[in-house]
Structure formats: C-alpha cells, structure tokens
Amino acid sequence: MRMPLRVLMAxxxxxxxxxxxxxxxxxxxEVLLAxxxxxxxxxxxxxxxxxxxxxxxxxxxLDGRELILRLRAERPSLPVVVMTGFAPPEGPERLHDGSGPLRLLTKPIDLSGLVSALRAVAHEG
Incomplete structure (x- = not known):
C-alpha cells in the first residue's frame, strides 16, 4: 500500500x-496547513x-515566490503547485527556477484540476 502524498499548503x-x-x-x-x-x-x-x-x-x-525559492534552496527538486488570483504576466517561468516540477493554477481553483496537478508534479519530482 502506497503512503499518501504529504502536501505542505501555504x-x-x-x-x-x-x-x-x-x-x-x-x-x-495528508495536509500540513500553514x-x-x-x-x-x-x-x-x-x-x-x-x-x-x-x-x-x-x-x-512571506509570499509564495520567496517561499518557493527558500525551500528549493534546500530541496532543488521539490514539486510545487502555485495557486493565485494574480498570475504573473510572464506565466510560470517567473516562478520556475528550472530545478523541480511546477504548475500554476489560477483562482478560482478547479478542485479536480488541483488534485490532478498535485499528483502530476509529485510523480515528476
């Protein structure tokens, strides 16, 4: 039996x-909420x-962009899903340092799409 994926949610x-x-x-x-x-x-x-x-x-x-940078300084391949109502005009490239998988979702969040995105990045990482 597989262990559930643990999500740190900010x-x-x-x-x-x-x-x-x-x-x-x-x-x-499993969700750790911050x-x-x-x-x-x-x-x-x-x-x-x-x-x-x-x-x-x-x-x-501490905003999401800085959180990603700091966590990936320790774990470069950390999978990330970003949710925002204010997507960067240049898209996910502005958030992506090239080290781990990243998906950008805009609010309002499609819940089934969120579940799929989390599973996808976790298996890419």
Missing part, C-alpha cells in the same frame, strides 16, 4: 484553506516531512 485565506484541506484529505492526501509563507518555512525548518508544496502567491510575511 494559504492565508482561512475559508479557502479549510475547503482545500478537506478536498485534499478526501482525495487521500497560514502564510513564513509559517510554512518554519514548519519545513522544524523537520515537517512533505512531498509537495501547494502555495498561494500573495500572502503576508
């Missing part, structure tokens, strides 16, 4: 985070194990 909107967590857990993922990028970075630094990062881009304290 999302600062409480209601969105609750809905996403429930959907992901129903789909068989209210912003700084909290996600602190969880990772404390040794929290996770397979893939799911992050919003615009968050207080």
């Amino acid at each position: 999302e600062d909107e409480d209601l969105a985070a609750e809905v996403l967590q429930e959907v992901l857990e129903d789909a068989g993922f 209210p912003d990028g700084q909290a996600a970075l602190e969880l990772a630094a404390a040794g929290a194990g996770f397979d893939v990062l799911l992050t919003d881009l615009r968050m207080p304290r």
